[in-house]
Amino acid sequence: MAIRPILSALLRNRAGALLVAIQISITLAIVVNAVYVTQQRVEKIGRPTGLDDQNIFSFSTEGFDKDFDFPAMVRADLALLREMPGVIDAAPMQQIPLSGSGSSSGYFSLPNEKGTESPANTFWTDEHGINALGAKLSGGTTFDASAVKYLDEYPQFLQPGAIVSQGFAEALFPKQNALGKTFYDNHSTPHKIVGVIEHMHGSWVGWDKVDRVILSPMVGPKPRTRYIVRTQPGEIDRVMAAAEVALRQRDSNRVIGKLRKMSDQKMASYAGDSLMAVTLTVVTGLVLVFSALGIFGLATFNVNTRTRQIGTRRAVGARRRDIVRHFMTENWLITTLGVVVGCCLALAAGFWLSTHFGLPRLDLYYLVGGVLILWTVGQLAAWQPSLKAAKVSPSMATRNV
């Protein structure tokens, strides 16, 4: 197959070919980077949380009578919640995982801020906490009910005995069984690990240490706590409506905060990521369609303006297959020009995004994938016009002369 006649035909309509090449190059740059970023966001959103996050809701409650019995209120509320039909378990908690608000501190494997160090996101709950979260213990047990302390004021230290996530255990005691080991806060207070959670996400989904979590057996401080309630699948809406009414009936001398589904809080925490993923996916789809349209339009235009030339070639012996091949090759050349420039653009854009916007550096596999996709799109878009060209009759050569 001779490239020369194709090239010279191409050079006759430089503007059109150039436009399509430019379009393809920018398309490649967009598609490669957009797909890469989208992929990472989708992975991030899809990480397992270690929680039964679709079947949990939470809310705050705060008593305002001066001398009310805080532990009695919490115990009565929880007893009522746990008895409700459709409820698997309920527990007190000062902050809610995946919600975006929580507290964290640094901890050490040895006293006096020595040994390995790791921050952890701390949650306070009672012996029902593990079950109410739907978390799985890989070792040890949940708290002993007698270990749970009801606080009168904000605590300086965690309570003795801690259940920790595997992520935290591994950070502090790499390659060891952390169960039964002791870790220390920055005042050298010892905390014995009584249970290890297989995997659990804490409050901040954007934190790279989101899987480092400590549960401590305490409730409060007076007058305020939150409750988390885990329901049977499909029961959450019904239970939410019933729970608020039942708690208000039991004791109206308090304020009950807004009931929130953990799944909604999770969606809110990932809202930025999902918006980014959705926007990029839509743009990627559209930009591919536009590129295909551009290629299709140019090929059609070329075929329409060259019917006489095609007819002449057919008349002097070119087969239909040669005509198809001519246009497909011409198109492939244009696409390839676009793709080559596009690779540079994509790399530059990827570099720029990673240095200016803190996005991770582009993975080269995506570039290869993008090139293959655009070649395919280009050839598919040129297919129909090329077939149309092949149908031009050799007699066209003699018309209109």
Add this chain to the structure above:
Amino acid sequence: MFAYYLSLAVASFKRNPGLTALMVFAIALGISVCMITLSSYRAAARNPAGDRGAILFAPSIDSWDPEDPFEENEKELAPTQLTYRDARGLYASSIPDRKVIMYKAGGIYSRDDKGMDPEYLATRMTTKDFFAMFEVPFLYGGAWDAKADEGPEPVVVLSKESNQKAFGGANSVGRTVRWHDREFRVIGVLDDWEPVPKYFDVSNGSFSDMEGAYIPFAWGPLLELGSDGNTNCWKTETIDSFQAFLNSECIWFHAWFEIREPAKQQAFRQFLDDYVLEQKKHGRFPRPLNNYLYDVGGWLERNKVVEDDNKAMLVLAFAFLVVCLVNTVGLLLAKFLNAAPAAGVRRALGASRRDIFWQHLTESGVVALAGGITGGLLGLGGILALRGWYGRFVDDAQRALPVDPTNFMLAIAIAIIAGVLAGLYPAWRIGRAAPASYLKVQ
């Protein structure tokens, strides 16, 4: 002449309705994506303080850990909140024209006469200048005075919304609400007020809800109220009482200063350094001297109110628009060349190259306008759809993604500029073609 070109353009659209629709659609899609990302970017990039943004200043002084900088990735930056001691220390300066220290607290409000359901309200603990400094509009009454700050006097300013809940929207000045077991007298009620972004406290959410009540700052330490927002600590210290917490290196306070004259601004920067050097003598501020005084614009930038994702999406949206435009250039070129014989006839009848150029540029302008309007409407639909979806679980979706007529106009303006740019080459090309060759074939 322009009217004639318009009529020619309309005639041309009728000749190729499919191709015309495709061009309008291409521009519309590009514009709609741009408009959506632009709306979210502009909401975050706004400077709601307007001209006053240049004379309002937030300090950032480096009281942080000698071992670890406050920002892991930008080590040169200082913390964005203050310790209690430093908030008080800076507030003592007499240089600024106005000054505010504050933090976010909360609590349950009720009325002794049971006229309202007890309700938790986010509450701003602040000082008297807050209202004048941030140009807060009052519906009834007004701000408290210096005496109320010193007392502190039990006074409260309610937001319009919480006044609605507590008093049905009536003028409640002089009436009382109960808060943390005390009576607070309503001294003012605000009108609608919602700066976006919430620039005076971006540490607790750039698009967060406004507080429901404002109470003199000094009540905070007196009632031992911690922050209901962000609190950060780095130092190992024994915090066994609220007083110890106030004396700690934990940061949870904000300060703002209004300083009108440049000389005074300079003096205040010097004051910040002198203050920190003095504190160093007492063993505080273990890091090297590293103080900043940001105006509103600088503060919003320092706090990354415009997120990196915002910028990246905006860039991608405009790259997409470029693809749509290149597409349009190609389509226009094909369309104009297709109609070249008509242009040839007009040239032969005496139209100049320039006339042909303007005629075709007008045609691209009309396509762009149609694409802009369609794209603006599509963008509006997209914004409403996104808000509908995210509004179910994100409280601030409306503020982060506003419907703003300016954005609509901006989208149309971008479309027209882009469309005319796209039309330049095809219009020039068709104007350049020699009339004779087209006449011959006819």
